[in-house]
Amino acid sequence: MEKFIQFVDGLKTRGCLKFTGALCAYSLIDSLCGGERIRYILIWQMLVLCGCIPTRRR
Secondary structure, X not given: OXXXXXXXXXXXXXXXXXXXXXXXXXXXXXXXXXXXXXXHHHHHHHHHHHHHOOOOOO
């Protein structure tokens, strides 16, 4: 059971990091192309929410 919990915890961390990286890359490319396909304030709100998600401390 402990290994499963560690797996899920690692999966959550990797998912958040990949989401953050993809969102930053998308916003950079979108701003360089001159478009604003999504509002940048939404990007910053999503990044702040990802940072506020509590992580389990051991």
